[in-house]
Amino acid sequence: GAVVSQHPSWVICKSGTSVKIECRSLDFQATTMFWYRQFPKQSLMLMATSNEGSKATYEQGVEKDKFLINHASLTLSTLTVTSAHPEDSSFYICSASPGAGGYEQYFGPGTRLTVT
Amino acid sequence: AQTVTQSQPEMSVQEAETVTLSCTYDTSESDYYLFWYKQPPSRQMILVIRQEAYKQQNATENRFSVNFQKAAKSFSLKISDSQLGDAAMYFCASLRGTSYGKLTFGQGTILTVHP
Numbered sequence: 001g002a003v004v005s006q007h008p009s010w011v012i013c014k015s016g017t018s019v020k021i022e023c024r025s026l027d028f029q030a031t032t033m034f035w036y037r038q039f040p041k042q043s044l045m046l047m048a049t050s051n052e053g054s055k056a057t058y059e060q061g062v063e064k065d066k067f068l069i070n071h072a073s074l075t076l077s078t079l080t081v082t083s084a085h086p087e088d089s090s091f092y093i094c095s096a097s098p099g100a101g102g103y104e105q106y107f108g109p110g111t112r113l114t115v116t
Numbered sequence: 117a118q119t120v121t122q123s124q125p126e127m128s129v130q131e132a133e134t135v136t137l138s139c140t141y142d143t144s145e146s147d148y149y150l151f152w153y154k155q156p157p158s159r160q161m162i163l164v165i166r167q168e169a170y171k172q173q174n175a176t177e178n179r180f181s182v183n184f185q186k187a188a189k190s191f192s193l194k195i196s197d198s199q200l201g202d203a204a205m206y207f208c209a210s211l212r213g214t215s216y217g218k219l220t221f222g223q224g225t226i227l228t229v230h231p
Binding site for chain 2 (some may be wrong): 038043091097101
């Protein structure tokens, strides 16, 4: 149980275009979902926290207009990178928690974004 | 704010031997949780072990155990009988009880297992 999926697993897009990444909790309802960014051989950096039906809470320094997060249902959150640039190329990971406290978090397999 | 520090960028161990990964953290709160996550080359984050700060007993999961020293704010991970499949990047993380799930991760330790 407690499986989180991400789609796509790898995406290449051209500079200036937008790309959407989906995060789904397959066998539980996710009260809260989190989006992380990870550069090679580095740690995970939390970008934002989203709760179903509410606006996402962004971490300091994360551009909310560039990284649009929508938590449309208890099993789906999406991250849209708008007007992507090569510096947005990274590995994006989502996690989902069935509770508000986040004590249990389940991670998706990640999405590799390459912007050319 | 919480901080988590892993001072060992890389570690190596021989198969079947024991290795300990270090982690220190800093928090002013009394209600918090500590975790070790494993990230293999597939990059899927896998929970290895977790510890509630209010519990004095060290958590254990099969070959993985922690040494939780609350006063020293230390939370090391011991891997016994290391296996080739243990090779991965390991992250120590903390979670404040009031942070609504915001994990704070350490820098990570790359573990190599030699056959």
